Amino acid sequence: MAHIGILTSGGDCPGLNAVIRACVLCGIRRSDDTFIGFVDGWRGVLDRNTIDLDWMSVRGISKLGGTILGTSRTNPLGEGGGIEHVRTNLKALGVDVLIAIGGEGTLAAAKILSDAGIPIIGVPKTVDNDLSATDYTFGFDTAVEIATEAIDRLKTTGESHHRCMIAEVMGRNAGWIALHAGMATSAHAILIPEQRSNLAEICEWVQKPFRRGRAPLIVVAEGFISEEMAQPHYARGLDAFNRPRFGGIGERLAPIIEERTGIETRATTLGHIQRGGVPSASDRVLATRLGIAAVGAVHDRDWGSMVAVRATDIVRVNLAEALDSLKTVPQQRYDEAAILFG
Numbered sequence: 001m002a003h004i005g006i007l008t009s010g011g012d013c014p015g016l017n018a019v020i021r022a023c024v025l026c027g028i029r030r031s032d033d034t035f036i037g038f039v040d041g042w043r044g045v046l047d048r049n050t051i052d053l054d055w056m057s058v059r060g061i062s063k064l065g066g067t068i069l070g071t072s073r074t075n076p077l078g079e080g081g082g083i084e085h086v087r088t089n090l091k092a093l094g095v096d097v098l099i100a101i102g103g104e105g106t107l108a109a110a111k112i113l114s115d116a117g118i119p120i121i122g123v124p125k126t127v128d129n130d131l132s133a134t135d136y137t138f139g140f141d142t143a144v145e146i147a148t149e150a151i152d153r154l155k156t157t158g159e160s161h162h163r164c165m166i167a168e169v170m171g172r173n174a175g176w177i178a179l180h181a182g183m184a185t186s187a188h189a190i191l192i193p194e195q196r197s198n199l200a201e202i203c204e205w206v207q208k209p210f211r212r213g214r215a216p217l218i219v220v221a222e223g224f225i226s227e228e229m230a231q232p233h234y235a236r237g238l239d240a241f242n243r244p245r246f247g248g249i250g251e252r253l254a255p256i257i258e259e260r261t262g263i264e265t266r267a268t269t270l271g272h273i274q275r276g277g278v279p280s281a282s283d284r285v286l287a288t289r290l291g292i293a294a295v296g297a298v299h300d301r302d303w304g305s306m307v308a309v310r311a312t313d314i315v316r317v318n319l320a321e322a323l324d325s326l327k328t329v330p331q332q333r334y335d336e337a338a339i340l341f342g
């Protein structure tokens with residue numbers, strides 16, 4: 001029997017609640033574990049702001065988007081925090097082990113705390129699917145579904161008006177959402193951060209389908225950098241961790257494409273819509289399996305590990321392995337998609 005703390009941190013994504021539910025139900029059934037949830041990620045750890053998580057409080061939440069615990073991008077090691085502060089607060093609350101559900105930022109902080117002797121198990125989450133050591137993260141499938149549905153809609157209005165439509169999707173420095181949603185919607189070009197296409201070839205990919213009587217469709221990832229650009233487009237400054245807040249590359253490209261090709265062009269940024277709403281069935285399943293596996297890791301006292309998916313299996317990896325490098329779109333996956341551009 002263990003007293004387990006759970007937190008969700010970083011950008012939210014569909015499936016977080018399914019992990020929380022699976023952890024709590026599995027822990028209670030398996031070993032009479034007790035649970036508390038930290039409110040708003042690491043912020044709740046620093047402030048000792050918690051809620052009790054029992055059987056009733058997780059009832060029916062698998063299908064809910066967002067996170068019942070709230071989230072934030074608080075740095076537990078930043079101002080007002082620190083390793084000893086975290087250790088003291090967990091001890092005061094009687095927490096034996098912390099399950100941290102987050103992306104590369106959250107898990108980087110978890111790794112530092114774990115190296116300092118604080119028992120932590122990581123669960124990977126992000127719509128961006130950019131975490132190493134796991135084939136997929138929950139939230140990604142739902143984000144791709146939402147983006148695909150939205151882009152299908154952009155296509156019908158684009159076709160009616162004989163316009164070029166640009167759909168901008170999330171993903172930070174990885175092009176996974178763009179690659180998958182772009183392929184699913186038969187985009188005429190998919191622009192991703194991993195590939196520095198130039199404006200001349202982008203315009204060619206727009207003009208070719210237009211000549212065939214089609215409305216050109218471009219799917220662009222928010223972190224895309226064309227050959228002509230010195231850095232990714234961002235106009236909303238930096239976040240608390242000095243990373244650019246992306247968004248707006250589609251709007252930036254639209255007038256350039258319109259001017260060069262003479263084809264009327266409109267851009268739509270899908271933004272946070274991609275992260276909201278109910279998780280897909282497959283994300284619920286993945287999240288539930290990861291939650292069950294996290295409790296397994298707790299009882300094996302496998303501190304500093306992260307549960308992950310490899311093919312169809314749930315495995316455990318070291319947090320260090322997960323943080324080794326960003327998982328970006330490999331050349332072969334891009335080349336495969338690019339055969340159908342234009």
Ligand SMILES: Nc1ncnc2c1ncn2[C@@H]1O[C@H](COP(=O)(O)OP(=O)(O)O)[C@@H](O)[C@H]1O
Pocket residue numbers: 009010011072073074075076077102103104105106107108109112125126240241
């Ligand atoms: N390298 C790091 N070391 C320690 N803490 C980090 C690191 N990167 C990010 N964090 C903290 O974790 C928070 C969540 O990370 P973020 O990247 O925003 O979300 P995610 O966990 O979804 O990747 C950040 O706001 C920051 O405070």
Ligand SMILES: O=P(O)(O)OC[C@H]1O[C@](O)(COP(=O)(O)O)[C@@H](O)[C@@H]1O
Pocket residue numbers: 010011012103104105125126127128170171172222246275
């Ligand atoms: O919600 P915010 O703070 O505006 O951040 C937007 C960023 O969060 C994401 O949606 C998800 O990123 P994380 O998984 O790292 O939180 C990115 O695709 C996007 O660039």
Ligand SMILES: [Mg+2]
Pocket residue numbers: 010103104105106
């Ligand atoms: Mg992140």
